Amino acid sequence: GENVEQHPSTLSVQEGDSAVIKCTYSDSASNYFPWYKQELGKGPQLIIDIRSNVGEKKDQRIAVTLNKTAKHFSLHITETQPEDSAVYFCAASLGASGSARQLTFGSGTQLTVLP
């Protein structure tokens, strides 16, 4: 089955700096890669996703890059703000339609943005 590794487990940055979280996956057939943000005491929420036919995707201060050859993908947050502090999970899916049943999650990164 799929194995997703996520690094680092904790990350502290100064407000205004950039943050990068990296994930690797094992199954080259995986073709859908979402990122979820979990604020304290709440459930995770999708913030951005990318499919295997795209190398990069941006949404305001958030971007995700995918390297299919190396089987890794990364989340980039620029101009970090205190409200970016949360746990971030990457995931990979084998399903052609991005089926949630086939999602494998990384272990999470606790991001802390220091004022």
Place this chain on the structure above:
Amino acid sequence: DGGITQSPKYLFRKEGQNVTLSCEQNLNHDAMYWYRQDPGQGLRLIYYSQIVNDFQKGDIAEGYSVSREKKESFPLTVTSAQKNPTAFYLCASSIGASRGAGELFFGEGSRLTVL
């Protein structure tokens, strides 16, 4: 407001007791899921249901049971057979695997502690 409601938020149980966690959604989603979250680990799938009156085991189903009698409801029972039940439990829904599920919508979770 549309969303997923989990109850109770906190639950304490004595060893040997069964406990049922509630999950209700008003998003009109076909698919529903239960995940378990432990510190430093990703989300692990317990059970999922793609349609009413049907459900399938996920990766860690032992010691758990579910039912899906209504589209809106997907309760999870943690039985006494579950060896290590203390965890944070998350319920989620998605439009449906057959329509390219992609995004999961999560509830705010239920924290179960076995005394």
